[in-house]
Structures are given as C-alpha cells and as structure tokens.
Amino acid sequence: MRLENYLRLGFVSLFGMAIGAGLPYTVLAQEGKYGGTLVTAFSADPGGFDPARGPSGMSHVVIEQIYGTLINLDADAQPYAGLSESWTQAADGLSWTFKLREGLTFHNGEALTAEDVVYTFERIMPEDSGYAYRSQVETIDEVVAIDELTVEFRLNRVTGPFEIYMAFPGSSIVPKDLLESGHDLNAEPVGSGPFKFVSYTPRDSIQFVRNENYYETGRPYFDGMTYRIIADPTALSNGMKSGEILFSNEVPPKDWNAVISQPGIVNAALEGSRYYWMIPNHEKGPLENKLVRQAIGHALNRQAIVRGAFFGQATPILGGVIPEWNWAYAGLDVFKPEGDIEKAKALLAEAGVVPGTPLSLTMVSSWPPMMSMAPIIQANLAQIGFTAQIDTMEVPRYWDEVWGPSKFDITAMYWLSPLADPDDFVTNTYATASSVSVHLGGTEEMDDLMLAAKSAVTIEERKALYRKQQELSLEDMTVIPLVNGWVLTAHTDRLKNFKPMRTGFLKTLKDAWLE
Amino acid sequence: MLRLVLIRLASFVPTLFVASVILFVAVNVVPGSAARSALGIQATPQAIMRFEHLHGLDRPMALQYVEWAAKALVGDFGKSFQNAVAVGPEIRKRVPVTLELAAIAFVVAIFISVPLGALAGFCHQRGADVVVTTLATLFGSTPSFWLATLLIYGFALQLGWLPTGGYTAFSLDPIANIKGMLMPCIALGIVSSGLLIRIMRTAVIEVMAANFIETARSKGVSNFRLVTAHVLRNAMIPFLTVGAVEFGFLVGSVVIIEDVFRIPGVGSLVLVGIINRDYPVLLAAAMSITVIVLIINLLVDLAAQMIDPRQVRTGH
Numbered sequence: 001m002r003l004e005n006y007l008r009l010g011f012v013s014l015f016g017m018a019i020g021a022g023l024p025y026t027v028l029a030q031e032g033k034y035g036g037t038l039v040t041a042f043s044a045d046p047g048g049f050d051p052a053r054g055p056s057g058m059s060h061v062v063i064e065q066i067y068g069t070l071i072n073l074d075a076d077a078q079p080y081a082g083l084s085e086s087w088t089q090a091a092d093g094l095s096w097t098f099k100l101r102e103g104l105t106f107h108n109g110e111a112l113t114a115e116d117v118v119y120t121f122e123r124i125m126p127e128d129s130g131y132a133y134r135s136q137v138e139t140i141d142e143v144v145a146i147d148e149l150t151v152e153f154r155l156n157r158v159t160g161p162f163e164i165y166m167a168f169p170g171s172s173i174v175p176k177d178l179l180e181s182g183h184d185l186n187a188e189p190v191g192s193g194p195f196k197f198v199s200y201t202p203r204d205s206i207q208f209v210r211n212e213n214y215y216e217t218g219r220p221y222f223d224g225m226t227y228r229i230i231a232d233p234t235a236l237s238n239g240m241k242s243g244e245i246l247f248s249n250e251v252p253p254k255d256w257n258a259v260i261s262q263p264g265i266v267n268a269a270l271e272g273s274r275y276y277w278m279i280p281n282h283e284k285g286p287l288e289n290k291l292v293r294q295a296i297g298h299a300l301n302r303q304a305i306v307r308g309a310f311f312g313q314a315t316p317i318l319g320g321v322i323p324e325w326n327w328a329y330a331g332l333d334v335f336k337p338e339g340d341i342e343k344a345k346a347l348l349a350e351a352g353v354v355p356g357t358p359l360s361l362t363m364v365s366s367w368p369p370m371m372s373m374a375p376i377i378q379a380n381l382a383q384i385g386f387t388a389q390i391d392t393m394e395v396p397r398y399w400d401e402v403w404g405p406s407k408f409d410i411t412a413m414y415w416l417s418p419l420a421d422p423d424d425f426v427t428n429t430y431a432t433a434s435s436v437s438v439h440l441g442g443t444e445e446m447d448d449l450m451l452a453a454k455s456a457v458t459i460e461e462r463k464a465l466y467r468k469q470q471e472l473s474l475e476d477m478t479v480i481p482l483v484n485g486w487v488l489t490a491h492t493d494r495l496k497n498f499k500p501m502r503t504g505f506l507k508t509l510k511d512a513w514l515e
Numbered sequence: 516m517l518r519l520v521l522i523r524l525a526s527f528v529p530t531l532f533v534a535s536v537i538l539f540v541a542v543n544v545v546p547g548s549a550a551r552s553a554l555g556i557q558a559t560p561q562a563i564m565r566f567e568h569l570h571g572l573d574r575p576m577a578l579q580y581v582e583w584a585a586k587a588l589v590g591d592f593g594k595s596f597q598n599a600v601a602v603g604p605e606i607r608k609r610v611p612v613t614l615e616l617a618a619i620a621f622v623v624a625i626f627i628s629v630p631l632g633a634l635a636g637f638c639h640q641r642g643a644d645v646v647v648t649t650l651a652t653l654f655g656s657t658p659s660f661w662l663a664t665l666l667i668y669g670f671a672l673q674l675g676w677l678p679t680g681g682y683t684a685f686s687l688d689p690i691a692n693i694k695g696m697l698m699p700c701i702a703l704g705i706v707s708s709g710l711l712i713r714i715m716r717t718a719v720i721e722v723m724a725a726n727f728i729e730t731a732r733s734k735g736v737s738n739f740r741l742v743t744a745h746v747l748r749n750a751m752i753p754f755l756t757v758g759a760v761e762f763g764f765l766v767g768s769v770v771i772i773e774d775v776f777r778i779p780g781v782g783s784l785v786l787v788g789i790i791n792r793d794y795p796v797l798l799a800a801a802m803s804i805t806v807i808v809l810i811i812n813l814l815v816d817l818a819a820q821m822i823d824p825r826q827v828r829t830g831h
Contacts, residue, residue: 045787047553048598056555130565132557186599201608202600202796203787204682204779230680231787232774234664238679239777242671366790396547396792399558404551415556435559 036514038225041236041248045202045229049189051172052124052131057416060169062206064507067172067191070098071163075499075508077420079163083173093158093457100149101215106175107196114145119176136165158455160462161421194220194510203229221513240490249489249504253311256488264493271315271325272487272502273417278480282441284409286353293477295347299380301339306483309372313488317481320470321425325502328422330467334474344384355385362408365392370412406438418503422466423454430478441478523813534805539580542794552792553596592799597791602799610803613780617765619696623704624711632715639720655709663702663775680777699776707761714757718750752819759815763808
C-alpha cells in the first residue's frame with residue numbers, strides 16, 4: 001500500500017471515530033485497497049440515465065452510481081445518511097425535514113443545495129411528468145427549501161415507505177442550473193454519486209471513473225468501473241468463467257453451478273425480490289370463479305418449477321408474495337411445495353368444472369424461466385383435468401397483443417421489486433388501478449387494505465395490514481404466486497467487502513475494493 | 516471506367532430509396548409497439564400516448580417517412596427510443612468494426628476456398644474432389660453461432676489462449692484486436708467458405724476445359740505455371756463476382772456473431788433494434804448495411820474488370 005493510501009486510511013479511521021454512529025457501519029475503519037477497475041456484466045442496455053426518465057432496472061444500477069439520494073439503503077435495506085446528514089419526521093407524520101451535508105457538489109463542480117432538491121421533485125411530481133414511479137411521489141404536496149441546506153417535504157397522507165422512496169434511484173438529486181440550461185442527462189448524466197459517467201456504447205459497455213470529491217471520504221475504492229452489456233446469457237457465463245468479467249449479479253441460472261465451481265469465484269447469491277406469478281384472466285370462462293383459481297394454485301408443483309426452470313436457484317412461494325426476509329412476511333403456508341392435486345380436484349369439483357376444459361397458457365418466448373416452467377404448469381393443469389395449450393410470443397408482441405389488452409387465459413410475469421418495502425410487492429400486482437393488474441380482478445377491500453398499510457405510521461400496524469391483505473389475496477387468488485428467484489451474484493475472490501443487496505441494486509459497490 | 520462508376524453510383528439513389536421505403540414500412544407494420552417495448556411492464560395508456568406523441572409515432576406513416584428521410588439525408592438518424600443515444604454517430608463508430616470483422620472473415624474464407632476449390636477442380640471426379648466437396652457441404656451447412664460456441668469452449672475456456680469475446684480497437688492495441696477478432700472471423704469464414712469452395716471448383720473446371728489451356732499444355736507449360744498464370748487468373752473472375760455477393764451476405768450475417776462475441780458493430784444494433792422495436796436504430800443500422808453492400812458490389816465489379824478488361828468492352 002502506498003504512503004498516500006495509508007494517510008487516507010488513517011484519515012478515514014479518525015473521521016469514523018470522530019463521527020461514530022452518525023455514519024454507516026461500512027465507513028468505519030476497514031483496510032481497503034484503492035485502485036483497479038471492476039469489470040461487471042449485465043444482460044440488458046439501460047433505458048436512459050435521467051432519473052426522471054429511466055424506467056428500467058438496468059438504468060437504476062447505473063443511476064445509483066452516478067447520482068446521490070437524500071437517504072441510502074445498506075445491504076439489509078436499513079436507511080443511512082446520504083446527501084442529507086439527518087432527517088426528521090413531524091409528529092403527525094405529514095412532513096419530513098432533511099438537513100443536507102455541507103459542501104456537496106455535483107460532478108460538474110456546481111454546489112448541491114436545497115434548491116436542487118426542490119427542483120428534482122418538482123420535475124417528477126406532476127401527473128404528466130412521465131415519471132414511471134409517480135406513485136412514490138403522489139403523496140407529496142410540496143417540497144420547500146427552508147434554507148440553503150434544509151428541505152421540507154409536506155405530504156397529504158402519511159406514507160410508510162417514504163424513507164425507502166427517498167433512497168430510490170428515481171429520487172436522485174439532479175443539478176437544477178445545468179438542466180435549466182438545456183443539458184440532456186440521458187446523453188451525459190451529471191450527479192453527485194461515487195462514480196462519474198465517462199461513456200456509453202449501446203450493447204457494449206458503460207464506463208465510470210471514481211468521483212474524487214465524493215462526500216463519503218475515502219469512498220469509492222475502484223479507480224473506475226466498466227459495466228459490460230452481454231445480452232447472450234452463455235457469453236456472460238463464459239466471460240465469468242474465463243475471468244474477463246469480475247462481477248455479475250445476473251449469472252444465468254442454467255450456468256450458475258458451472259460458474260461458481262470455478263476456482264477464484266465467490267458465490268454471493270441470496271434470495272431477493274424477483275418473484276414470478278401466474279396471472280389468470282378473471283374475465284375468461286372458468287377462471288372467473290375463485291375456486292378454480294385456488295385449484296390451480298394448489299395444483300402447481302412449485303418445487304418442480306424451482307428445479308426445472310431455475311436449476312434450484314429459487315424459493316417456492318407457499319403463501320403471500322412478500323418474501324421471508326422482509327419484515328412484513330406473514331408465514332401463510334397455504335400451498336404445498338409439491339402441490340396438492342387432491343385438494344385442487346376437490347375445489348374444481350365444487351366449482352363444477354368439466355374435465356377436459358381447454359385453457360391457453362401464453363408465455364414470452366425469450367424469457368428462459370417462463371419457457372421452462374410452461375410444460376410443468378401444463379402437466380399440473382392436466383393432472384386436474386384441464387387441457388392447456390402453450391402459446392409463445394416474442395416480447396414486443398407480447399406487450400402489445402397479450403399484456404396490454406389482457407388477451408390471455410393464463411400468463412406469467414416476474415417483477416424485480418426495486419424497493420425493500422412490502423408495498424412494492426403487493427400494490428403493483430394486486431391494486432385494481434395498477435398498470436400491472438392485467439388480471440382484470442382485484443377487490444375494493446384489498447385496495448383499501450393496501451392503502452391503509454402504506455399509510456399506517458408504525459411498522460406493527462403496517463405488518464398486520466399486509467398480513468390481512470395477503471390472506472385476502474390468497475382467498476381471492478387474484479394472481480397465483482409461483483417462486484421467488486434468487487439474485488445470482490458471483491464475483492472474483494479479489495473483490496473484498498462487497499455486500500449483496502436483495503433488491504439487486506449495487507450501491508454497496510462503493511464500499512468494496514479489489515485486491 | 517469513370518462513366519461506369521458514375522452510372523453505378525447514380526443507380527444507388529433509386530435502390531436506396533426503394534430499400535428505405537421497404538424497411539420503413541416493414542418496421543412500422545410488424546406487430547409490437549415501440550412505446551410498449553420502451554416503457555415495459557409499467558406502460559400506462561397515458562405514458563404510451565405521451566411516448567408516441569413525443570416521437571411522432573401518432574402521425575401518418577408517409578409523413579413520418581418524409582421527415583425521417585429528410586433528416587437521414589443530412590446524416591441525422593434521430594435518437595434511440597430506448598436510451599436517447601444519437602444514432603448517427605453511433606453507426607459511424609460501429610461501421611468500421613463490422614467492416615473489419617467481415618473483411619477478415621472474407622480473407623479467412625478465401626484462404627480456405629481458393630486452394631481447396633482449385634484442388635477439387637483439378638482433381639475433378641477423383642478422390643480429392645469428393646473429400647473437398649463433402650467438406651464444402653459440411654462448412655456451408657454449419658451454423659456460425661454453433662461453431663462460435665465450440666471455438667469459445669476450446670480456445671477460450673479450455674486452453675485460455677483467446678478471450679471469450681469483446682473488442683479492442685486496432686489503434687489502441689493491435690494484438691488485443693487480432694486476438695478478439697480471430698474466433699469470430701474463423702467462425703464466419705469457415706461457414707462462408709462452403710459456398711466459395713464450390714464456386715472456385717466450378718470455375719476451375721470450366722477454365723480447365725477451355726481451348727487455351729490445351730494450347731498451353733501442348734506448348735509444354737509446367738503444371739505450376741499453368742495453374743498460377745492461366746487457370747487461377749481466369750477462374751478468379753467468376754469467383755470474385757460471386758464472392759462479392761457472399762461478402763455482402765457476410766456483412767448482413769454478422770448480427771448473431773457480433774452478439775455471441777460481444778463485438779460492438781452495426782449487426783448488434785440491428786438485433787437490439789428488432790428486439791426493442793427501436794426504429795431509429797434499426798432503420799439506420801439496416802440502411803448502413805445496405806450502403807456497405809452496394810459499395811462492395813461496385814468495388815468488386817471494378818476489380819473484376821481490372822482483371823479482365825473484356826468485361827467492359829463486351830458490356831458484361
């Protein structure tokens with residue numbers, strides 16, 4: 001280690017001791033090594049770099065490196081100080097006040113102040129803003145700059161996941177003056193995050209360089225990062241196996257065992273929030289009847305789906321869709337992992353469904369897990385007397401012809417919840433007004449429950465309400481939960497101090513180093 | 516010669532016009548909307564309307580075409596629907612990469628097909644001919660992506676001699692550039708050689724039957740000189756003419772290989788353009804490939820005429 005690194009490390013240690021609990025645990029003295037470029041691999045191109053526009057998960061893992069948010073989430077989804085050094089919630093829960101750190105700057109050298117925070121949210125709050133996650137900001141009435149470093153958010157309703165929303169990449173603070181001068185963040189993103197944007201070549205790579213002025217002193221450790229975009233899953237696995245790629249959290253399940261059995265590769269997989277569910281069309285024939293939907297739910301052999309479609313790298317969902325690692329997990333074990341054909345048959349008999357009833361199962365052809373699980377589901381449906389036909393379709397046509405107009409009997413979908421808040425698992429899928437609720441079902445009672453759960457003040461209240469909602473969802477069987485896929489992260493053993501996040505986000509890379 | 520070049524260049528205009536109209540109509544009538552592809556799972560009707568209005572997709576197709584063509588003529592191919600990257604500069608960066616890939620692959624194909632095709636032609640209906648013809652069938656019917664996978668397994672994963680993929684510009688690191696290009700070019704070259712071997716073989720058989728070969732033999736010209744000075748030179752003309760078509764085909768067939776080997780050329784843009792219904796990207800990438808193929812055909816015609824000037828006189 002060079003002398004300057006010792007000095008820097010010493011400073012970090014002193015700084016950590018001085019500020020103590022005010023900083024995340026990761027900042028406290030750990031011997032890190034500076035330098036190197038982390039080469040990572042992802043399967044898809046980002047959909048832009050403007051936090052207000054980038055709708056895709058791939059955009060977010062870029063945005064979170066370049067921009068800063070008021071609050072950060074650690075690997076356990078616990079909030080810690082981001083751009084704001086402290087924040088408080090008013091007693092009535094209807095306003096939040098954030099105190100920004102002093103001396104914050106954007107990558108272009110301009111100061112980051114309360115005005116930038118106000119501008120950021122005023123940009124995404126209007127109904128016609130086009131912001132894909134507007135539901136996160138719809139309870140904000142106004143954002144007010146109290147002074148240069150103090151911002152107050154005034155809400156029209158108590159919002160349980162508010163802190164989580166403030167840590168979301170879409171809530172990244174953007175430079176007001178730069179944007180007002182006509183700058184396009186999609187062409188050249190400018191933020192205040194740990195890494196600066198260098199270049200983007202579609203279908204090839206995104207290059208980052210360390211932000212020397214990052215507010216967390218001593219972070220990040222890498223000189224730079226390269227995000228390689230490798231659409232072909234086998235090419236991605238080959239890159240990992242040959243050592244050209246040092247990190248990926250998108251290792252294809254089919255190659256997982258081959259990749260992690262390579263010497264020098266660390267298995268950092270963990271159950272995340274990429275859950276799959278089957279969608280029965282509530283307006284199609286026998287599926288109108290909840291007993292039929294329940295019967296299908298019980299007939300499915302989720303263990304076989306885990307083995308056959310995920311090569312063991314998933315957890316069967318046996319009850320509500322909120323996973324076991326989340327604080328709102330309800331432990332409702334309604335389904336048997338291998339399915340319960342007898343129970344399913346009894347439910348169908350009660351519903352009066354005639355054996356041999358035809359059903360179609362429409363799947364996206366380019367999503368391997370969907371294609372692999374289709375024959376398993378088809379076989380399970382046959383066991384209880386349905387004649388299911390599998391239809392496949394490429395993604396753009398699927399969105400247009402199947403998903404958009406709800407033109408299917410049964411289909412399946414997955415959702416990588418970008419938030420660790422339980423609301424994100426249920427509202428999108430179950431709320432009748434959600435763009436994802438193509439099942440054409442749902443109930444007012446469930447909508448009210450989800451809204452109440454989101455607006456409750458204490459965790460205990462929220463947990464009880466989510467439990468009730470999940471019980472109701474299994475009774476109505478609005479959708480049929482399948483499995484929760486793991487975040488398949490593997491990396492070189494030279495990468496140290498990396499803590500994987502269940503949301504698939506990579507903010508924790510700033511705390512890791514290469515040896 | 517200059518007149519011929521000018522006439523051929525002028526013929527590019529209607530060809531490109533027709534090609535662009537066909538492409539434009541094709542991308543607009545295929546099922547699957549650009550808005551939904553760009554917006555994904557959370558595409559609300561309002562978001563879709565906003566997207567279509569922003570990109571002018573809610574206007575008549577003819578109007579969209581005229582606007583696109585007017586801008587394309589001055590090199591402005593618009594911005595990607597997916598990531599707002601300017602398409603024109605992106606294409607300009609990628610064309611040399613695809614050309615390098617196709618050109619080296621073509622050289623590989625020639626190195627395989629000329630000697631093998633000539634050998635088969637000389638040994639017409641003998642053992643070597645049967646072996647070479649069988650090989651040509653095998654090469655021509657092998658999918659290049661399958662061959663690519665085998666090469667990666669052998670040379671990158673097992674032996675560790677070559678990278679599994681990726682591209683380094685020649686100007687940055689010539690050795691890394693060649694190492695990265697070897698496997699994709701071999702995969703493409705071997706498959707292309709299937710057809711070229713047959714063309715070479717047929718051309719050699721035809722030349723061997725010509726009167727001037729008999730005359731040369733009777734004059735006592737050695738076999739080596741007969742082949743190099745007479746047979747190959749004459750056989751190269753039909754070979755090059757068909758070769759040009761094959762080279763054009765190579766440029767068009769890099770799509771999958773670029774993806775497998777992570778080479779940032781035009782082909783991978785075609786693929787991403789189709790998958791995402793990203794029309795500005797798809798149109799620009801496909802049109803640039805059309806222009807490349809037209810120019811290559813022109814160059815090869817000119818080369819063929821330099822080898823055999825009779826083609827100009829007889830109007831072939």
